[in-house]
Amino acid sequence: MQFESLLFLVCLVGLCALFWSFPSRWQTLRKVVLLVASYGFYGLLDWRFPVFLLLATVSAYVCGAYLLKFEGERPRRGRPIVIGYVAVCIVLLFIFKYLTFFAGSFASVFGQQGPTFRLLLPIGLSFYLFMSVSYVIDCYRKTITKTPTLLDFSVYVGFFPHLVAGPIDRARNFIPQLSSIGIFDSGLFTEGLRQMLYGYFKKLVIADNLNVIVGAVWSSYDQQNSLVILVGAIAYSIQIYTDFSGYSDIAIGTGKLFGIRMMRNFSFPYFSRTVSEFWRGWHISLTSWFTEYLYIPLGGNRKGTRRTIFNTLIVFTLCGLWHGANWTFVVWGFLCGVLFIPLLLNAGSKARWKSTPLQLNAVNIGHMLLVFGGITLCWIFFRSDSLAQAFDILRCLVVNVGRPVSFGFISITMAPVFFLLLLMFVCMEWAGHSRDFGLLFVQGKPRLYRWSVYVVLLFAIFFYFHSGDGQFIYQNF
């Protein structure tokens, strides 16, 4: 069941009605309803998926409970548990996601074709395994001090809005909210509806239409002018942002309908003036996970510039590999790490930019465009099917200046209307950049104004909605 299906919305309305119909003191029943709904949602994708989820949940819970037994100390006895659990998760990820890829890559070194292992890859495995690993490590570090109930923990891991493509919430932030799950917060509920509306607009209107441009350019780049290829690359940058942040908005908004504040996942990354600012605003739940559980344990930036650069490259390369079994993701991650190097070599600039307000002036715009350009070049690798294709696109970007410029091969329904909506979207993002998400710029405005904006967004969604063919990009990771 996809987020953008009518069936999901109908079921969500029914679930909300059931959830809030219980008296506020029936918290346990509410959590049970959420848990059953989450497993049901996951089971509709494939009946075998909930088995993986259950195993991940129970194993993480047992490990965490065992680790928390050693109250007030971090004994060596706990360390093998953590290492063992993390190792098992890595092995599982390797088997399900990377076995065919690495076997094929190894075989190709000897000029052979690698074997194909037909294994079922549970959707969302990367996401909920990372959540359960973070819980186990937090228990070891004692940032979580009390074992939650199995019900609370199961709701945390299996909560259907973040199950399939994040955000990768932390148990220490999520689980305490379950104790006050009986209290209805109308402001949070309204905000949730707004965020879902904005998410659907970003995904169904902006991302899905940009996908038409990107698909057309990627399938014919060798015949296109450099400008057309550049437009395709820029379109992809915007597409992946609106697709993924759109999904996150729908997920987070859905969580708010049940009184749960999930982790923010995006903070207007394309208004960033440095690469560091960009990664503080892009897929926040994943980058903070890698920072907290990999970068800092490796030493972070405490062991000199050379080690910092090394740690940064390792973390970003692994982050790239996390996204999928293809060398393009690995190279993408590595390149993103490389973009960090100038900032690491000039330590003062990071602090300077942090204190500089985000305003529309020539300096800020210039830096935003520079960061956007660098990130866009990296996205070319992310989007391409192979390294060969990525390098070929970069080559064509340079050498195809002499080819005729034509956009006639791209077919978007009512293109002038779409580009007007795209411009409107950019304006909304800027207007709302000091808030949680762009649409919140309507807060404080008269009701008629707010409702008119919502109606325009709804009309745009109905106009451009494609049934059945729009999967979220990050559901593949």
Next chain:
Amino acid sequence: MKTILGNILSFAAFFSCAFGLLVWLNASFLATDHYNDEFTVKGNLIRQTPSPKVVFVGGSNVAFGIDSQTISDSIGLPVINAGLLAGMGLRYTMDRYESYFRRGDVLILMPEYDHFYGDVTYGNPETAGYLPYLSDFAPSLLNLKQWNVVVTGFFKTTLQISVKGLYYKLLHSFRKEGNVFEYKMSGFNRLGDEVSHRSLPPNINNTGAYTVSGKFNAGYARHLFNQVRRLQHHGVQVIWLPPVTSRANVALNRKQITLIIERMKTAGFTYVARPDSLAYPDSLLYNTVYHLNKQGVEVNTQRVVRILRHCLGVNRKRIANK
């Protein structure tokens, strides 16, 4: 909680007014010549034409593929072209028209191969979403899947008609109309043939063959076969003809077509002509793989006449003797 429910309901009312305004605009000004309105016209034709008559049912391969008057003159029976658009969904079309047939009528079934695969038979939002605008819309005929398509499609279709309608009206006031084909109700003649495209040069950009995808829809096939048996039981003669399409399309979907034929055979039905007999080279196509240009219509009509004379020549004697 009461406040928020009140706010939601108030917004829903506000939205309904805005949306209702669009629906009214469409019905009154922007969609007065909508292609899909022909569905009701064809239904009325079937109901009001005295029996015995010949009715062709299918998607736009039928609408764009035959000359009903020529066929009528050749076989001596009134002919109605009830083909419209595959996106309407064969299931709704047949369910709606089934009660209009009378004893002695001849139903020529020419559905596109796509209808037997996946959920195509339930319609697509862009087309089936127009159903609520039809004066003969029968919501009781819809199953859950069709409701999903019609509800999501109704909103989409309304917006598309409004925005495109206003956009093109504005464009037409600045630019003189060229020889461009438009899907309009006024493009049909009184027997239900789409004829406006016949005077225009072909537009071959979209005539590439495509693979019919999805699983064979056994549930719908059963529904259709039972429907045909009911019609036959009520004295309607049903003839299965393969759809009019391109040779490349038939070649590409040989496997899917063979499966359809096998399943029909199991149910006791068969095409009265081979799929290749109504498959044509690209030079006879108009603007899609199922639409014929003027020359294609002439060629196809003659072939259909020969097939029908063979089928009906024998059976007409039987009908006359009953």
